[in-house]
Every structure is written in structure tokens, then in C-alpha cells.
Amino acid sequence: MSMLLTKRLMRSLWRTKLRLSAVVLMIAVGVFAGISFGAYGTAATTMYDDIYSDEEGRINLADVVVENPGGVWNGTTSEDICQAIRDEWTNPDLELEFCEPRLTLEGLMFNLLDNGSEDMVHAVWYGIDEGKVDRVWMPDHDCCSGRLAAAADEIVLDAxxxxxxxxxxxxxxxIAAGAGRMNLTVVGIGLYSNHLYFAEEGALYPASxxxxxxxxxxxxxxExxxxxxxGSSNRILIDVKGTPPYDLQSTDAVEGVELNAVKAQILEIVSEESDDPVSVYDQSGIYSVELLRADAEGANKMYPYVTGMIAVVAGITIFLSLQRLIQSQAKEIAVLRTLGVPRRSIMPGYILAPMIIGSVGVAIGTALGVWVGAPAMLGMYEDIMGIPIIGYSVPPSLVILNVVIVMVIVLLSGIRPAWQxxxxxxxxxxRGQHEVRLSSRRIQRWTAKMPATVGLTIRSSIRKPVRLAFTFLAVGLSMLILGSMLLMMGSIEDLFGTERETWxxxxxxxxxxxxEIIQWAQSKGVSYELLLQYPGSPAESDSRLLSVNGLDQFSSTDSPTGMIHVKLKEGSYPVANATVTQVLIDEGSSEFLGWKIGDQPTMMFGSISKQVKVTGITKGEIFRTVYLHRSDLSAEVGLNATSVLLDLPNGVEVDSELGAISEGITLMADQDKAFDEIMDKQIQFLIAVEGLGILMAFGVLFNTLVMNLAERDSELATLRVLGAPINRLGAMIFGEHLAIGVIGGxxxxxxxxxxxQMLIDSMVQWAFFFTVQASLGSLAIIGGTVVLMSILLTPFGMWRIKKMDLVDSVKEFSN
Known part of the structure; x- marks a missing residue:
């Protein structure tokens, strides 16, 4: 007998092909999205580990970097530093393998255009012999070819x-680096650890x-x-045998206890060998390395939530559908129970049904995820990052994890209906008492004064409060995918608006x-402003990096007067030459360090310890940033300026004369172009994600509203028999859909x-701090989309009423 009921259940499900297909599609999309995002995260993590390893043909990323940000050591000092490190190395747990001096300078590349003119391109040049640390990576891939540079007139260009x-x-x-032009022959094309993410230092988006x-x-x-x-150098690369752990900026745990001790010892040694202030950091301080690690970590954190969220929406839809089926099969179940069929024989069918539905969806989603989604995500990664993915395949553990998440949620969705x-x-x-209806006397009195159709609309809409509540929950979860992308994209556009920097x-x-640069600017009638940037850290025992910016003047984005403007969240601007050096810190630094206005912590400018006073907190910085007066920073680090900001009037452009006296020129137009390009690529991805969210929300609304109509077939048929016009009934359906759409929105x-906000809170870390700004425009789009979808289902309700068999419906009502 239970088999008979199960067959009847399957036939009933099959009759609702449209709703059934929507549920299967939701499950398939959940698995598809989980495998796609997961493939991206796992591929990036394993690939980076492989690229950075010390195996032959790989980069062998340095474990510790000593940087001289304000000068260059001569050959003797460079060798003395390395020798001192070798002689005084005392750590018994970590064995020193290599100490290599390197020279790295910013400069220009003169790119010859098709029209014969030259374009000056900002560049970074590295002096790399065939050393053992931080090698150029030249994989067996179409991106790379040739060999390493050996002669003085040879170069390997980044892919x-x-x-x-x-x-x-x-x-x-x-090319040039502040000391005249030099012609070189390209003998190889490769990739390098500091620029796997090919962006200028501090830029969040790849260079155009x-x-x-x-x-x-x-x-x-x-040289x-x-x-x-x-032998000149401004960096010392330290390689330790093996792969020692280091402190991850995304956790509060201290993973690199031994490496931290090594860094402290190296800082002490270098300070004794050189008077220049230095910065000592591990792999977390290498911008490209840390950004890519944080990106891969975020993807690995996110994909289980995406899969689970979509599966929950599908589970809610299954739950509501099974409840409706139980109601329609109530008499058959009652007959079976009267004939003595035990309860345990009735439950299996209602548990088996969602498992079958889930299995079909999982099979489709797995196939699409492995053969379509994962390759597409990795292809998009290669397109944006420009890093080749070699020899990757979707790991079985990733597929199993996504399948288990979905099937568990689907199974749980069938337990409650089966028990009912x-x-x-x-x-x-x-007796017809199995249907729970919510229609209290107060509601009846309230709706009695309304027109019959309006009163019926209100009473019928709230007769199933559980279904209505679950519908709103499912719609909210569905639109979370669309809403999160809209809110994040809007906030990113606000963060990188041109009003923050106007040079x-x-x-x-x-x-x-x-x-010399100032003289060039004055001769051309160009306004200028000096900028001094220097690496810092929160404390001597804390090697996390701060970007310290010395400004000539402070102005807000609301009343800009200089070329760099800050958004002051609270507090006041610092005063120059104060007894205790005054600074502004960004809200991310305040959050992670616990520094508040009025605090006087001791921070590090390179290897120089200095007490400062926090006078204000700024808003909108992605990276940890400190602002102070340039004169105050210059007095500490011994540098006057690292950059000159220019406001070019009409008709004045940067020229070769300026290029010859500089170590690189960055144009705001190039940064704007890079931002527009990455936003265009993200918009394509956004459209796909928006479509996914809208389809899911539409499926949930369609399922609920169709069930509401089906339950009122007899009532609507009676109204039609009594002479209620179609238009009046249509207005009733429109009102119900509008109300559900507004609440759902x-x-x-x-x-x-x-x-x-919860998603961002789980992903923010020292290297990446971000807050969501909910604009009215974004919220209007999210809510309006739900309302529009709900209203668009009204014609379907009208069509259903017109096609209704009045005789059968009224007969059922009379029974």
C-alpha cells in the first residue's frame, strides 16, 4: 500500500513539471556555483604553492626580505650585511640557505607606438642574476619563452x-631608471613573484x-x-631551508613564531651594519603574494556558503511543494491509515521524493560545474590575472563536499512534510479539519467592511502563514546573491572615485x-605638490605593513584644496611640528589595532621607533594607511619626497625631458582606464550573477503564488459562477501579488x-578592509526587482482563472 502511495506521489510531482523543473534547476545551480567557485579557490591555492616552491624551474620565494626604502647600499655594505647575517645566525630550528642582495628601481619604458611616437610607461626594473632566490618563472606555456638575461644589454620582459x-x-x-636611457634586447619573457598580480604597488585592480x-x-x-x-642593492633576500610558516594577516593566531624571531634578529643585525632605516618583512609583506593569497582564501571560504544558500532556497521550495502535495493527497493517506497501513510505511515516499529530485539536480549541476563552470572560472582568472593555470583538474573532494551539502539540505526539507x-x-x-486556516474573528470583522474580493484576497493570502514566511525567507536568500553584488560594486565605485586624488x-x-622635477613644473606653469611615502609597521614586534603618507596639506573630499583628499570619519586633521607627532589612521587600522582618537602608540617608520598621537580616523582606504605632515615624516626618515604630484593644465603633457629626471611616471588617466576595464569585466560577471538571483527568486515566487491560486480554485470558481467579473478577480490577484512583492522586496x-555585511566581515583582514555602503539606489533596484517579478506573475493567474473548469471546481467546493 505504501508503494501505491509513493507511485501516486511521483505522478503528482510529475504533473507539476514546471515547478519541479524550477526546483531541479535551483539544485543544479547550487552545485554548479559551488564547484565553479571552489575550483577557482583550490586551483589558485595549489598553483601559488607550486609556483613559490624551491623546486627546479620554480620561483623559490624569499622567506624574509630586508628593504632599504630610502636609499641604496653599495656593494661592500651589501656583502657585509649578508656576511653578518650568516655569521650571527643563531636559530637552531631554521637553517639559513641563501642571502642574496638585489637592486630594484622604478623607472620608465619607452614604448614605440604604431604612429611612430613614444609612450612613456611606468616600470619597475629588477637586477636578477641566475640566483637561487626569487627566480624568474618561465613555465612551459604560450605565455613565456626565451632565457634569462646574462649580458648587461639583455632583459627578460614580464609576460x-x-x-x-x-x-x-x-x-x-x-628603458630608463633616472640615469639616462638604455637600449636592451629582449631575450626572454617570464613571470615574477612580485608581479604575478600585475598591478602597481598599492593598486587593487590590474594595470591596463x-x-x-x-x-x-x-x-x-x-647597475x-x-x-x-x-654590487649595489636596496633589498636583501633571505631564504630559509624548507617552507617555514609565517603570520597570516587574515588570522589573529601567531603562526610564524620562529620566523618572527629570525626577523627581529635580522633587523638588529642590519641596523648595526647600516645607518639607513630599513623594513624587514616576510611573504605577507610582498604585495602581490599577499593579495593573491587573500583572494584564494576568500574564494575557498565563500563557495560552501554559496552552495548552501542556493540549496536552502531549493530546500524551502521542495518543503512547500511537498506540503501542498500532502494536502492534495490527504484523503488517500486517510484511506490507507483507515485500512491499517502503519505510519512508518507512509513516510518513506515523502523522504524519497526530495532525494530523487536532489539527485537529478546534483547530477546536472556536477556535470555543468566540472565541464563548464570550472573551466569558465579558470579562464576568467587567466584573462584577468594573466597567470597560466597548468595541469589543474577539479579534485573529487570538492565535488563530494558540494554534493553532500546539497543532499543533506534536500533530505532535511523532506523530513517535516513526511512526518506531517x-x-x-x-x-x-x-471532516476537512486537516487544513489549518488563519482567519481570526478580528480579521473577519476587519475585512467584512471591505468589498468581497478584497476581503477574500486578504484572508486567503494569510491563511498559510508558514508558507508565506518561508516564501519571504527564500526570496530574501535568492536576492542576497543579486543584492550583495550590487552593494559591493556600488561601494567599490565610491571608494575609487576620482574625488579622492585629483592629480x-x-x-x-x-x-x-x-x-629638478619642481623646476620642470615651474617652467611649464604646472601646479605641483610633494608626497613622501614610506613603509611602516604598528610596533617593533608587529611586522604587519602600514602605508605611511606624508602630505603637504590636508583637505577633505567635500572641500578639496590639494591633490590628495581624505574622508575624515571622526576627529580632526593633524598639526605639524607638534610635541608628539600627530597622525591620521584609517578605520581598518583602528579596528585591528584598537587605536582610538587621543591614543599615543609607538609605531615604526622602517626601523625607526616613534611615538605618535592619533587625532583622527579616515574612511575608505582598502589598505592600512597612516597620514601625517610630510615635514614630520621627513624629519624622521631623512627623505624630503618620494613623488611629485602634478596638475597638468590644458596643452601641457609629460615629456621625455621629465622622464629623464624621474624614476617613473604614473598617469591618472592610465589608472582610470585600468579601473574602467576591470569594472567592465566585473559587470559581465555581475550580469550573470544577477540573472542567477533573479531566476531563483522568480522560481520561488512562482511556486508560492501558483499554490495559492490552486488552493483557491473552488472559491474563485464560485465567485465566477456568482457573476464576479474577470477584471475584478484580476485586480484581486494583482493586489495579492503586489503585497507579497512589496513585503518580499x-x-x-x-x-x-x-x-x-556578514560576508565582508568574514573576509576582511589586515591587507583588505572593506565596508558596505547601502545606497538608496541599490536598495531600490533590489526591492523593485522583487515587486516587478511578483506583478509579472499576475497574467499567469488571470490565464489560469479563464481556463478553469467551473463545474468541477464548484462540485469539489460543494462536497
Missing amino acids: HAASGMGIDVGESIS AGTFATGYLSASGM VLANRST AAQMQPLEVM DARVNAPEGGED IMACIFSVLGT
Whole structure:
């Protein structure tokens, strides 16, 4: 007998093909999205580990970097530092393998355009012999070819730059680094750890093609380019045997206890060998490395939630559908119970049904995820990042995890309906008392004064409060996908608005060379402003990096007067030459460090310890940032300026004369172009995600509203028999749909804001701090979309009423 009921259940499900297909589609999309996002996260994590390893043909990423941000050591000092580190290395648990001095300078590349003119491109040049640490990576892939630079007139160009400018092995390029131009032959095209994410230092989005370049010369070639003596360096790379753990910026745990002790010892050694302030950091301080690690970590955190959320929406839909089926099969269940069929024989069918539905959806989603979604996500990754993914396949553990998440949720969605079916009392069913209706006397009195159709609309809409509540929950979860993307994209556009920085060109000055740039600006009638940037850290025992910015003047985005403007969240601007140096910190630094206005912590400028006073907290910085007066910072670090900001009037452009006296020029137009390009790519992804959220919400609303109509067939038929016009009934359905849409839209807005903030809170870390700003425009789009979808279902209700068999419906009502 239970088999008979199960067959009857399956036939009933099959009759609702449209709703059944929507549920299967939701489950498939959940698995598809989970595998796609998961493949991206796992591929990135395993690929980075492989690239950074010390195996032959890989990069062998440095474990500790000593950087001289304000100067260059000569060859003798460089070798003395390495020798002192070797001699005084005392850590018994970590074995020193290599200590290699390197010279790295910013400069320019002169890109010859098709029309014969030259374009000056901001660049970073590295002096790299065939050392053992931080090697150039040249995988067996179409992106890379050639060999390493050996002679002084040879260079390996980064694959991102070569692709963007159409340069190949064997061609000649012209570059500079503040000491005149030099022509070099491209002998190889490769990739480097500091620029796997090909962006300028501190930029969140990749550089646009043809606006940024990096290259890797021999040590002798770099010394000729920069007019430096043999062995000059401004970085010391330390490699420890094995792969020692280091402190991750996304956790509060201290993972790198041993490496932290090594860094402290190295800082002490270098400070004794050199008077220059230095910065000592591990792999978390390498911008590209940390950004890519945080991105992969975020993807790995996110995909189980995406899969689970979509599966919950599908589970709610299954739950509501099964409840409706139980109601329609109540008499059959009652007859079986009267004939003595035990309750345990009734339950299996209602548990089996969602499992079958889930299995079909999982099979479709797995196939699409493995063969379509994962390759598409990895292809998008390669397109945006420009990093080749070699030899990756979707791991079985990823598929199993997503399948288990979905099937558990689907199974749980069928338990409650199955229990309800088994608990039905035959006598109550035969009397029609098994349907719970919410229609209190107060509601009846309130609706009695209304027109009959309006009163019926209100009473029928709230007769199933559980279904209505679950519908709003499912709609809110569905729109969370759309809402989170809208809110995040809107907040990112606000963060990177042009009002924060209004310069046209940022010219990097050689040490002590800012006066020549100022003279050029004055001769051209160009307004200028000096900027001093220096690496800092919160404390001597805390190596997390701070970006310290010394400004000539402070102004807000509301009343801009300078070329760099800050959004002051609270407090006041610092005063120059105060007894205790006054600073502004961003809200992320305040959050992680616990620094408040009025606090006087001791922070580090390189290796210089200095007590400061926090006078204000700024808003809108992605990275941890400190602002103070340039004169105060200059007095501490011994540098006057690192950059000169230019506001170019009409008709004045940067020229080769300026390029010859600078160490690189960044144009705001290039940054705006890069931002627009990445936003265009993100919009394509956004459209796909928006479509996913809208389809899911539409499926939930369709399922609920159709069930509401089906339950009122007899009532609507009676109204038609009594002469109620079709238009009046249509207005009744429209009103119900509008009310459900408005409430669902409000719920969608609430879920979007709260859910997005929770998602961001779980992903923010020291290297990446972000807050969501819920604009009225974004909320209007989210809520309006739900209302529009609900209203668009009204014609379907009208069609259903017109096609209704009045005789059968009234006959059922009379029974």
C-alpha cells in the first residue's frame, strides 16, 4: 500500500513539471556555483604553492626580505650585511640557505607606438642574476619563452607587459631608471613573484595593457642602467631551508613564531651594519603574494556558503511543494491509515521524493560545474590575472563536499512534510479539519467592511502563514546573491572615485632629485605638490605593513584644496611640528589595532621607533594607511619626497625631458582606464550573477503564488459562477501579488544588507578592509526587482482563472 502511495506521489510531482523543473534547476545551480567557485579557490591555492616552491624551474620565494626604502647600499655594505647575517645566525630550528642582495628601481619604458611616437610607461626594473632566490618563472606555456638575461644589454620582459605591448623575444626596447636611457634586447619573457598580480604597488585592480611594465635584467645590466657601482642593492633576500610558516594577516593566531624571531634578529643585525632605516618583512609583506593569497582564501571560504544558500532556497521550495502535495493527497493517506497501513510505511515516499529530485539536480549541476563552470572560472582568472593555470583538474573532494551539502539540505526539507503525512488523523481529514486556516474573528470583522474580493484576497493570502514566511525567507536568500553584488560594486565605485586624488601625473623622484622635477613644473606653469611615502609597521614586534603618507596639506573630499583628499570619519586633521607627532589612521587600522582618537602608540617608520598621537580616523582606504605632515615624516626618515604630484593644465603633457629626471611616471588617466576595464569585466560577471538571483527568486515566487491560486480554485470558481467579473478577480490577484512583492522586496533589502555585511566581515583582514555602503539606489533596484517579478506573475493567474473548469471546481467546493 505504501508503494501505491509513493507511485501516486511521483505522478503528482510529475504533473507539476514546471515547478519541479524550477526546483531541479535551483539544485543544479547550487552545485554548479559551488564547484565553479571552489575550483577557482583550490586551483589558485595549489598553483601559488607550486609556483613559490624551491623546486627546479620554480620561483623559490624569499622567506624574509630586508628593504632599504630610502636609499641604496653599495656593494661592500651589501656583502657585509649578508656576511653578518650568516655569521650571527643563531636559530637552531631554521637553517639559513641563501642571502642574496638585489637592486630594484622604478623607472620608465619607452614604448614605440604604431604612429611612430613614444609612450612613456611606468616600470619597475629588477637586477636578477641566475640566483637561487626569487627566480624568474618561465613555465612551459604560450605565455613565456626565451632565457634569462646574462649580458648587461639583455632583459627578460614580464609576460603581462610583453602581451599588452605586443613585444616578442629578439626585439629591442628602450628603458630608463633616472640615469639616462638604455637600449636592451629582449631575450626572454617570464613571470615574477612580485608581479604575478600585475598591478602597481598599492593598486587593487590590474594595470591596463600598455600602462605598466616590469623587467628583469642581469645585476651588471641593472647597475649600468641606474649608474650604480658593482654590487649595489636596496633589498636583501633571505631564504630559509624548507617552507617555514609565517603570520597570516587574515588570522589573529601567531603562526610564524620562529620566523618572527629570525626577523627581529635580522633587523638588529642590519641596523648595526647600516645607518639607513630599513623594513624587514616576510611573504605577507610582498604585495602581490599577499593579495593573491587573500583572494584564494576568500574564494575557498565563500563557495560552501554559496552552495548552501542556493540549496536552502531549493530546500524551502521542495518543503512547500511537498506540503501542498500532502494536502492534495490527504484523503488517500486517510484511506490507507483507515485500512491499517502503519505510519512508518507512509513516510518513506515523502523522504524519497526530495532525494530523487536532489539527485537529478546534483547530477546536472556536477556535470555543468566540472565541464563548464570550472573551466569558465579558470579562464576568467587567466584573462584577468594573466597567470597560466597548468595541469589543474577539479579534485573529487570538492565535488563530494558540494554534493553532500546539497543532499543533506534536500533530505532535511523532506523530513517535516513526511512526518506531517504520517501524523494525519483519518477522521479529521474526512471532516476537512486537516487544513489549518488563519482567519481570526478580528480579521473577519476587519475585512467584512471591505468589498468581497478584497476581503477574500486578504484572508486567503494569510491563511498559510508558514508558507508565506518561508516564501519571504527564500526570496530574501535568492536576492542576497543579486543584492550583495550590487552593494559591493556600488561601494567599490565610491571608494575609487576620482574625488579622492585629483592629480594628473605622479612623478617618482630619485633620491634628492625632486628639485629638478619642481623646476620642470615651474617652467611649464604646472601646479605641483610633494608626497613622501614610506613603509611602516604598528610596533617593533608587529611586522604587519602600514602605508605611511606624508602630505603637504590636508583637505577633505567635500572641500578639496590639494591633490590628495581624505574622508575624515571622526576627529580632526593633524598639526605639524607638534610635541608628539600627530597622525591620521584609517578605520581598518583602528579596528585591528584598537587605536582610538587621543591614543599615543609607538609605531615604526622602517626601523625607526616613534611615538605618535592619533587625532583622527579616515574612511575608505582598502589598505592600512597612516597620514601625517610630510615635514614630520621627513624629519624622521631623512627623505624630503618620494613623488611629485602634478596638475597638468590644458596643452601641457609629460615629456621625455621629465622622464629623464624621474624614476617613473604614473598617469591618472592610465589608472582610470585600468579601473574602467576591470569594472567592465566585473559587470559581465555581475550580469550573470544577477540573472542567477533573479531566476531563483522568480522560481520561488512562482511556486508560492501558483499554490495559492490552486488552493483557491473552488472559491474563485464560485465567485465566477456568482457573476464576479474577470477584471475584478484580476485586480484581486494583482493586489495579492503586489503585497507579497512589496513585503518580499523589503525582506530582500534587509537580507542583502545584513548578508553582504556578514560576508565582508568574514573576509576582511589586515591587507583588505572593506565596508558596505547601502545606497538608496541599490536598495531600490533590489526591492523593485522583487515587486516587478511578483506583478509579472499576475497574467499567469488571470490565464489560469479563464481556463478553469467551473463545474468541477464548484462540485469539489460543494462536497
